[in-house]
Amino acid sequence: MPTGLVALLDDISVIARAAAASIDDVSIAAGKAGTKAAGVVIDDAAVTPSYVTGLSPSRELPIIWQIAKGSFKNKLIILLPAALLLSEFLPWMIIPILMLGGAYLCYEGAEKVIEKLGGAKHGKTLEDVIEDPVAFEKQRIGGAIRTDLILSAEIMAIALSEVADETLVTRGAVLAVVGIAITVVVYGAVALIVKMDDVGLHLTRRGDGGSQAIGRGLLYAMPKVLTILSVVGTVAMLWVGGGIILHGLHELGIHGPSDIAHGIEQTVAAATGGLGGVLGWLTYAVLSGLVGLGLGALIVFVIHKVLKIGHGEGEAEGAH
Numbered sequence: 001m002p003t004g005l006v007a008l009l010d011d012i013s014v015i016a017r018a019a020a021a022s023i024d025d026v027s028i029a030a031g032k033a034g035t036k037a038a039g040v041v042i043d044d045a046a047v048t049p050s051y052v053t054g055l056s057p058s059r060e061l062p063i064i065w066q067i068a069k070g071s072f073k074n075k076l077i078i079l080l081p082a083a084l085l086l087s088e089f090l091p092w093m094i095i096p097i098l099m100l101g102g103a104y105l106c107y108e109g110a111e112k113v114i115e116k117l118g119g120a121k122h123g124k125t126l127e128d129v130i131e132d133p134v135a136f137e138k139q140r141i142g143g144a145i146r147t148d149l150i151l152s153a154e155i156m157a158i159a160l161s162e163v164a165d166e167t168l169v170t171r172g173a174v175l176a177v178v179g180i181a182i183t184v185v186v187y188g189a190v191a192l193i194v195k196m197d198d199v200g201l202h203l204t205r206r207g208d209g210g211s212q213a214i215g216r217g218l219l220y221a222m223p224k225v226l227t228i229l230s231v232v233g234t235v236a237m238l239w240v241g242g243g244i245i246l247h248g249l250h251e252l253g254i255h256g257p258s259d260i261a262h263g264i265e266q267t268v269a270a271a272t273g274g275l276g277g278v279l280g281w282l283t284y285a286v287l288s289g290l291v292g293l294g295l296g297a298l299i300v301f302v303i304h305k306v307l308k309i310g311h312g313e314g315e316a317e318g319a320h
Contacts, residue, residue, distance in 0.1 A: 048064070048067060048144060048148075048186065048187070048190045048233070049190055049193055049194055049226055049229045049230065049233070051063065051067065051140050051141070051143065051144040052064065052140075052194055055137070055140075056133075057197070057198065059137065060191075060194045060195065061191060061194075061195065063137065063140070063141060064187055064190055064191050064194065065187075066141045067141055067144045067145060067148065067187065068183060068187035070141070070144070070145035070148060071145070071148045071152060071183045071186075071187065072179075072180070072183055074145065074148055074149045074152045075152050075155075075156060075175075075179030075180075075182075075183060076176060076179055076180070078149070079149075079152055079153055079156045079175075079179070080156065080172065080175045080176060080179060083156050083157070083160050083175060084168060084171060084172055084175070087160055087164065087171065088168060094157060094160075095248050095251045095252060096248070096252075097153070098153060098154065098157055098244055098248060099244060099245060099248035099249075101149075101150040101153050101154070101244065102150070102154075102240070102241040102242070102243075102244025102245045102248065102292075103241065103245065103295060103296075103299060104146075104150055104241070105147070105150050105151075105237045105238070105240055105241030105244070105292070105296075106237070106238060106241035106242060106245070106291075106292040106293070106295045106296035106299065107296045107299040107300060107303070108147060108237050108241075108296070109234050109235070109236075109237030109238035109241060109292060109293070109296055110238065110292070110293050110295075110296025110297045110299070110300050111296070111300050112234045112237075113234060113238075113293065113296075113297075114297065114300060147237070150241075151240065152179070154240065154244060155178070155179075155182060156175055156178070156179065159174060159175055159178045160175065162174075163175075193225070193226070193229070194226070196218055196222050196225075197218060197219055197222040197223070199215075199218060200214070200215040200216070200217070200218025200219040200222065201215065201219060202215065203215025203218065204216055204219065235289060237292070238288075238289040238292035238293050238296065239285050239288050239289040239292060240288075240292075241292040241295075241296065242287075242288035242289055242290065242291035242292030242293070242295065243284075243285075243288040243292075245257075245291060245292070245295060246258045246261055246288060246291060257291070261284055261287045261288065261291075262284065264283055264284075264287060265280045265281070265283045265284040265287070266280065268280050268283040269283075
């Protein structure tokens, strides 16, 4: 009996060590995958505040929470199983699906640019009179969750590429860890950003002059910060969308566009010395954005002018 108990404890010890090693492997892989996806995470954080800009302050956190819940659903319920199934049985479909998502981001970003430049509006904006605030809020949340789905797909695809050689269980665990961690970080940061004006208002009511000065500074700065983030969010859609298209074409064997963009990037990097890495990256980002803007404008033209979908000012109720 003692011998059997010792053997059992020894088996439990072996299992525990194996489990600990597996957890360690998952955490290391998740860390690497999350780092690779950092660029898209920044884009996600820049895009989201635009969906609450100009709305009632009392609705900002509830809206962000609704979008965050949608993001968890996107990553854990929709994308994680789909990514695992595709990687296991139909890996060749991942790139075309990502390119469709990239094209959607290009369309969204280009439509916003065209509207800002005076083109016809294809949905309600904050400059319009909003007859039904509840319906408008739902449309904004829906638009944010759709955009999050595309950005989340890119994040999950990047994470998946980092653990492609791991077992199915490890791949699933890494994708879950990355999905949860990134969602918490992104929407936690967004919540802090959009509520900083409330923090500023609170500080202006305190007794000491230093707090009041900081509070006034925050109240002055935050509307401008949110406006800048809205612009950054639109640029991010075009940059990420165009980058997905360039990468996808390269993976499908159409190397020309990607090779040209990388060639210009390398030329700039080589010609600018110590700043070469930063300026080279920025050059490729700009070129990706231009590709996204061009493709997006073409899609906008086809949808609104050729197919007449949402044609005419204010006819479609979008989340723009």
